[in-house]
Amino acid sequence: MNLGLFLSVSDSLTKQTKTGQLERLIKYYLQPYSEKFNQIYLFTYGDIGKKFSLPKGVTLVPKPKFIPIFLYQLILPFIHFKTIKTIDVNRVFQAPGGLPAVIAKIFFRKPYVVTYGYDYVRFTEIEHQPLLTFAFSLIVPLVLHFADKIITTYKNSLKDYQTISIHNAVDPRVFKPGKNPKEKYLVLSVARLVNQKDQQKLIKIISLSKFKDKIKLVIIGMGPLQKKLQNLSQVLKVNLTIIPNVSYTQLVAWYQKATVFCLTSIIEGQVKVLLEALSTGCACLTTPFIGNMTENNITGLIGANPKQLARQLDRLLSDSKLNFTLGQQARRLVIEQFDLIKMIQKEIKLLQSC
Incomplete structure (x- = not known):
C-alpha cells in the first residue's frame, strides 16, 4: 500500500528545519509510516534541489520553482499524475x-484522510488576513466535504461532519x-x-504579579510582533527575553x-507546546481556549483576564506543593491520553482502512 502525504500550505522540510520540527516529523511520522507502507510520497511547498536524510521508502516531491503556491495546489495532481496514480x-x-x-x-479516485485541527478561518481573522480568511x-x-475520513483532535470541533x-x-x-531543581x-x-497568541496579555499578567521584580519571562518563538512585545515589556518594566525557535528536543530543558x-492565546486547537509542558510536569497557566486539555485546579490553572491570571500565577509561584501536584497530575494525563506513539499507530490503522 502506497501513501501520499500533503504538508500544510507553504510548509516544507526546509522550513521545518528552521523551526526545529523536522526531527519530530521524521521520528514520529515518517519512520512509523515507512514501516507500514511500501512507498511514501511527501509533497512539499519548497525543497527543490535540497537533500534530506529520510527513512527508506520515503520520496520527497518538492514544488518546482517559479510556480505560485495556490496555482501549484491546483495543478499538483496533474504535474505528478504518474506518482498520484x-x-x-x-x-x-x-x-x-x-x-x-x-483534485486527486x-x-x-484517490481517497484521503484530513485533519481538522482548529478554526482556520477564525485564526486568519485574528491576524487581519482578509484574503486568507476568504480563501479558507x-x-x-470543500476539503471536508470530499474527505473519506476526518480526524479531529478535540471534541465538538466539528458538529456537521462524521x-x-x-x-x-x-x-x-x-x-x-x-532531575535538577527548577529556576x-x-x-x-x-x-x-x-x-x-496574545503575548501582550502575558506581559501585562507579569506586570500585575506581586513577584514582578523577581520574574524572568522567556518566550521562545519568532514573529512580526517581536519589537512590539519588547517595547511593551520595557514600558511595564517586565524582564523579558525572546529566544528564536529551537529544536523540539532542546525545548525539553526549558520546560x-x-x-x-504560560499560554495566553485568544483561540487555540489542541496545542502541542502545552502538551509538551504538561508532559514534563511543568505547572501550566492558560486562558480558557476551546482546545484546552487542562482542567482548572486539576492539571493546571486557568484564568480569563489579566488580573485573574496574575492571581493564579502568584499561586503557582508561592505554593510549591500546588505547583508540584498540578505538574504530576498533568504528566499522568499526557501518559494516559496523549502518547504520540499510540496516536500514530491509531492513525496508521485509519489510513489502512481506506
Whole structure:
C-alpha cells in the first residue's frame, strides 16, 4: 500500500528545519509510516534541489520553482499524475492544504484522510488576513466535504461532519521531568509572536504579579510582533527575553527548568507546546481556549483576564506543593491520553482502512 502525504500550505522540510520540527516529523511520522507502507510520497511547498536524510521508502516531491503556491495546489495532481496514480491513500496534515487531495480524488479516485485541527478561518481573522480568511472559508468546507475520513483532535470541533478523534500528542519518554531543581521565578512561553497568541496579555499578567521584580519571562518563538512585545515589556518594566525557535528536543530543558509555563492565546486547537509542558510536569497557566486539555485546579490553572491570571500565577509561584501536584497530575494525563506513539499507530490503522 502506497501513501501520499500533503504538508500544510507553504510548509516544507526546509522550513521545518528552521523551526526545529523536522526531527519530530521524521521520528514520529515518517519512520512509523515507512514501516507500514511500501512507498511514501511527501509533497512539499519548497525543497527543490535540497537533500534530506529520510527513512527508506520515503520520496520527497518538492514544488518546482517559479510556480505560485495556490496555482501549484491546483495543478499538483496533474504535474505528478504518474506518482498520484500509484498512491492508494493520501494524508492531508491540515485541512487548508487539502486542495491537491480533493483534485486527486475527483480525477483519479484517490481517497484521503484530513485533519481538522482548529478554526482556520477564525485564526486568519485574528491576524487581519482578509484574503486568507476568504480563501479558507471556501477551501476548508470543500476539503471536508470530499474527505473519506476526518480526524479531529478535540471534541465538538466539528458538529456537521462524521469525524474520528485522534488527539495531538507528544512523546512522554522525551518530554519528562528533569532531575535538577527548577529556576524559581522562570516563567516560560513557547509560541509564534502573533496576535492570536496574545503575548501582550502575558506581559501585562507579569506586570500585575506581586513577584514582578523577581520574574524572568522567556518566550521562545519568532514573529512580526517581536519589537512590539519588547517595547511593551520595557514600558511595564517586565524582564523579558525572546529566544528564536529551537529544536523540539532542546525545548525539553526549558520546560524542565521553568517553574510555570504560560499560554495566553485568544483561540487555540489542541496545542502541542502545552502538551509538551504538561508532559514534563511543568505547572501550566492558560486562558480558557476551546482546545484546552487542562482542567482548572486539576492539571493546571486557568484564568480569563489579566488580573485573574496574575492571581493564579502568584499561586503557582508561592505554593510549591500546588505547583508540584498540578505538574504530576498533568504528566499522568499526557501518559494516559496523549502518547504520540499510540496516536500514530491509531492513525496508521485509519489510513489502512481506506
